[in-house]
Amino acid sequence: MTITLEPHSTVLFTGDSITDLWRPDGEDRSSYTALAAGYWSLSHPDRPITWLNAGHFGNTVADLEARWRTDVLDTHPDLVSVLVGVNDNGRHTFEPDARKVSTDEFATGYDRILAPLADTGTDLILIEPFLLPVEGVVEAGVDDTMIIDDAVREEWRAGLDPKIQAVRDLATAYGAELLAADAMFAELAAKTGAERWSADGVHLTPAGHAALADAWLSLIA
Numbered sequence: 600m601t602i603t604l605e606p607h608s609t610v611l612f613t614g615d616s617i618t619d620l621w622r623p624d625g626e627d628r629s630s631y632t633a634l635a636a637g638y639w640s641l642s643h644p645d646r647p648i649t650w651l652n653a654g655h656f657g658n659t660v661a662d663l664e665a666r667w668r669t670d671v672l673d674t675h676p677d678l679v680s681v682l683v684g685v686n687d688n689g690r691h692t693f694e695p696d697a698r699k700v701s702t703d704e705f706a707t708g709y710d711r712i713l714a715p716l717a718d719t720g721t722d723l724i725l726i727e728p729f730l731l732p733v734e735g736v737v738e739a740g741v742d743d744t745m746i747i748d749d750a751v752r753e754e755w756r757a758g759l760d761p762k763i764q765a766v767r768d769l770a771t772a773y774g775a776e777l778l779a780a781d782a783m784f785a786e787l788a789a790k791t792g793a794e795r796w797s798a799d800g801v802h803l804t805p806a807g808h809a810a811l812a813d814a815w816l817s818l819i820a
Contacts (some may be wrong), residue, residue, distance in 0.1 A: 600679060601820045602722045604648055609628045609650040610636070611674060613663060614682035614726075617803060618654025630806045634812035639819065651676065659687045659700065660708040667712050677751055679721055680815070682753060682780075683730030684710070684766065687800055699758075706765035713773050723775035724818055726811075727763050730755055731784050731793040733800040747799055755800075776818045 604610065612618050613630045620630040636650040654669040655662065660683055662668075687700040696757055717722065736748045763781050770777035787810060795806035796815060803811065 600776075601818055603820050604639070604643075604646060604678065604726070606646040607649070608646075608677040609649040609651065609674060610678045610680070611671060611676035611682045612682075613653040613671060613772065614655060615658040615686050616656040616659065617685070617801070618682050619656050619658075620654070620808075629800070629808050631808040631811035631815060633784055635815045636807055638812065639816060647666060648803050654668075654682075656686065657686055658683065660684070660712065662686075664708055664712050667715075671712075671729055672715055676721060678724065678819075679716060680724040680728035682711075682728065684759070684762050685730070688728065688755055688762055702758075702761040702765055705762050706769065709769055710772075713769060713775075717773060722819060723770075723773055724771075724778060724815065725770045726778040726815075727766050727777045727780045727782070729763075729781035729784050729799045729801075730759050731788050731797040731807075733793045734796060737799045752800060778811075778818060780811060780814065783810070 600635070618630075618632060632652050632654070634649070635797060636648070638813055640648065640650075651674060653666075655666075663683055684705065687705045713723065730752065732752075734749070736746060746766075759781075767779075769775070784793075784807070793800065795804065796810060797803050
């Protein structure tokens with residue numbers, strides 16, 4: 600089942616840096632949100648849509664919850680698309696004061712932000728958080744001071760899988776469309792190598808954003 604966007608609907612994307620499109624200086628700033636909005640609008644000139652982006656660099660589910668009223672509920676969107684989880688999963692590895700977020704805490708917080716939308720008629724797209732299987736040691740973060748190696752990725756993978764399952768369960772519980780991004784990128788990486796889609800396993804290249812936008816567009820009409 601796909602979501603039909605009626606004329607003058609409001610679509611709101613929210614999440615972390617992938618939605619916010621944080622990129623290192625000098626890198627292309629194409630994003631899945633802009634690509635999805637642009638290509639949909641090009642194909643449907645008879646249905647004008649308001650496109651909003653409330654993504655914010657570094658956010659967790661708790662961060663989304665703190666600004667959910669002003670960013671989401673007060674805008675009365677017709678469709679909300681959520682991509683969050685990578686910071687809940689791995690921020691403690693590069694911020695010493697950050698604590699680990701359990702799957703139960705992640706799922707409970709995610710459920711709390713979705714609950715106010717349950718009886719409003721708002722359509723939902725939940726995007727799985729993802730981790731691409733890049734290899735070797737890479738530098739990441741705002742100042743390239745975060746070192747990601749195989750041991751870090753192994754820890755992230757172990758923590759991310761149950762959080763992905765939590766997103767799947769919430770999509771079922773709320774009748775949301777699920778974008779199975781982790782599975783999609785795993786399949787793409789197996790064919791062409793992970794680095795085509797992400798340099799650090801988390802933040803997407805322009806090709807990665809295009810792939811995510813294409814998958815997102817397949818869920819709406």
